[in-house]
Amino acid sequence: MIKLNHLLAATDLSAPSRHAIDRGFRIAATTGASYSVMHAMELDAIDALREWLGDRLPEVKRQLEMQARESIAHLLADPARNQGVRANVAIVAGSPLSAITATAEELNTDMLILGMRGEDYLRHMLLGSTASRLLSKTSRQSILVVKQPPYAAYRRLLIPVDFSPVSVRSIRLARLLAPDADIVLLHAFEVPFEGKLSFAGVDDEVIGRYRVAARNEGMDHVRHLADTAGLEVGGYTPIVVRGDASLQAIIQEQELDCDLIVMGKHGKNATEELLIGSVTKHVLAESQCDVLIVLDK
Numbered sequence: 001m002i003k004l005n006h007l008l009a010a011t012d013l014s015a016p017s018r019h020a021i022d023r024g025f026r027i028a029a030t031t032g033a034s035y036s037v038m039h040a041m042e043l044d045a046i047d048a049l050r051e052w053l054g055d056r057l058p059e060v061k062r063q064l065e066m067q068a069r070e071s072i073a074h075l076l077a078d079p080a081r082n083q084g085v086r087a088n089v090a091i092v093a094g095s096p097l098s099a100i101t102a103t104a105e106e107l108n109t110d111m112l113i114l115g116m117r118g119e120d121y122l123r124h125m126l127l128g129s130t131a132s133r134l135l136s137k138t139s140r141q142s143i144l145v146v147k148q149p150p151y152a153a154y155r156r157l158l159i160p161v162d163f164s165p166v167s168v169r170s171i172r173l174a175r176l177l178a179p180d181a182d183i184v185l186l187h188a189f190e191v192p193f194e195g196k197l198s199f200a201g202v203d204d205e206v207i208g209r210y211r212v213a214a215r216n217e218g219m220d221h222v223r224h225l226a227d228t229a230g231l232e233v234g235g236y237t238p239i240v241v242r243g244d245a246s247l248q249a250i251i252q253e254q255e256l257d258c259d260l261i262v263m264g265k266h267g268k269n270a271t272e273e274l275l276i277g278s279v280t281k282h283v284l285a286e287s288q289c290d291v292l293i294v295l296d297k
Helices: 018-031 043-076 097-106 121-124 129-137 166-175 194-199 204-229 245-256 270-286
Strands: 007-011 034-042 088-093 111-115 143-146 156-159 180-191 236-240 260-265 289-295
Touching: 007 018, 007 097, 007 180, 007 270, 018 043, 018 111, 018 166, 034 043, 034 097, 088 097, 088 245, 121 166, 121 194, 156 166, 166 180, 166 260, 166 289, 180 204, 194 270, 204 236, 204 260, 236 245, 245 260, 245 270, 260 270
Parallel strands: 007 034, 007 111, 034 088, 111 143, 156 180, 156 260, 180 236, 260 289
Antiparallel strands: 143 289
């Protein structure tokens, strides 16, 4: 059974990263999970100013930490955003990447919630190679990347599936986060040897039947997957299309006006590194809506 016990949102205190805090409140209110908000401070970097600050250096560090704690406490106390949920505050010293992963492990966090367009470290963390580093370092937590202001609960979820166990988990976790949302299950397929068959002179009609058979097989797998995940017939929309998985995810997100994409993260191996470097990274960079990366436990 899928259950969220603890959520952790990381903020750099920028306006865009507050979207992550607000979405965390909505999810905590929906699921009943406990909720913490953290801010990582690289206070050691201020040591470079020792020549100018002198004996004031420890006091400056203390003031910076106090300001950060007060800023977060003010956000969390706002009834217009906290959905009646009480959140804990964690101010952690250290580099953001290490601090976030260590804090998540310490708090036994089920899901990390991050803003995509923060002014400082989160922006760099989720773009380029650091995104792969964060996903690779995460051994326990699913990751929700928040791109849009959470004015309401999620309305339509796009779940790309490949029929692995993480696809079932993705569907169940998506339903837990947004029990009233429309669900779209997307499977993108490539026809094996299609190009070689055409090059070998196989008739286009034969290749066409081959494509239809592959699509029908994919549709059967999608329906079986939905049944395994507990979705009722008519409770979701199945889409099976030929083409690249990441490209089709972006196309369907835009055409269907989805506000959350839910993707599975596979186990730690060479295949995972390839996935993180291509499909997941492409969707993170190109999608307009929020993206949830689900851990394959």
